[in-house]
Amino acid sequence: MGFATHPDVNEIIQVAGYLFWNPTDLSNEAGWGTKLGFCSGGIIFSPNYKIATFRQEETGVEVYKKIYLGCAPVLTAVLKNWNSTLLERLFPGLSSGGAVEFPGSIPAGTDLSAYSHALIFVPQDTDNHPCLLFQKACPNIVEASKLKFSHRDPTVFPVAFDGLRKSSSTDGIAYFGPLSGAVLR
Known part of the structure; x- marks a missing residue:
C-alpha cells in the first residue's frame, strides 16, 4: 500500500x-x-x-479524565550572530559595551523576571512561515x-527564553502562527 498524495515541498517548513x-x-x-540575532537553524x-491523567480505580489502566494544568512555554535557539543588546539581556548586570565580566554587579538571588519584555521570532519568509511571539519573555543562556x-x-550562542504571563493580560503567554495574526498585548 502506498500513499496517494505527498506534501507539497512548500508545505514542509524549514524556518530560519x-x-x-x-x-x-x-x-x-x-x-x-x-x-x-539570526537563527539559521530556526x-x-x-x-x-x-495535564493530569486520571485512571479508572478498578484497573488503574483505563483513562477516564484529563485535566489541563497549564503550560510553561520555552523558546530555545542557537544564534549564528548576536550583538551587545543580546549580551545585556542574557547577562543583566554583567554586560557593558559588548563584553561580559563575571561576577558582575547583579547579586545571586536577583529576580530575573524583572528583566522580561516581549520577544518575537520572525521567519525570513513572513508570508508562508509562522512566527512565535512571547508577550513576556525572560531571557537566559542555556545552563550547559x-x-x-x-x-x-x-x-x-545558545539562548533560551521562558514565556511568562503578563500580570495585566489573560490573553495568553505565547502566539504561534502567521505574523499577520500576531497581536501585542
Missing part, C-alpha cells in the same frame, strides 16, 4: 529567522524591536503543556552552554 526584543508594532520591521518551541571558539567552526 531573527529574534527581536521588545517589539512595539508588528506591522513592519521598524516596529519589531531590537534585532538580537528555533525550538517547547509549549511544556501539562559551552561557547566554542574555533578557526574551522562558527561560534554560536
Whole structure:
C-alpha cells in the first residue's frame, strides 16, 4: 500500500529567522524591536503543556479524565550572530559595551523576571512561515552552554527564553502562527 498524495515541498517548513526584543508594532520591521540575532537553524518551541491523567480505580489502566494544568512555554535557539543588546539581556548586570565580566554587579538571588519584555521570532519568509511571539519573555543562556571558539567552526550562542504571563493580560503567554495574526498585548 502506498500513499496517494505527498506534501507539497512548500508545505514542509524549514524556518530560519531573527529574534527581536521588545517589539512595539508588528506591522513592519521598524516596529519589531531590537534585532538580537539570526537563527539559521530556526528555533525550538517547547509549549511544556501539562495535564493530569486520571485512571479508572478498578484497573488503574483505563483513562477516564484529563485535566489541563497549564503550560510553561520555552523558546530555545542557537544564534549564528548576536550583538551587545543580546549580551545585556542574557547577562543583566554583567554586560557593558559588548563584553561580559563575571561576577558582575547583579547579586545571586536577583529576580530575573524583572528583566522580561516581549520577544518575537520572525521567519525570513513572513508570508508562508509562522512566527512565535512571547508577550513576556525572560531571557537566559542555556545552563550547559559551552561557547566554542574555533578557526574551522562558527561560534554560536545558545539562548533560551521562558514565556511568562503578563500580570495585566489573560490573553495568553505565547502566539504561534502567521505574523499577520500576531497581536501585542
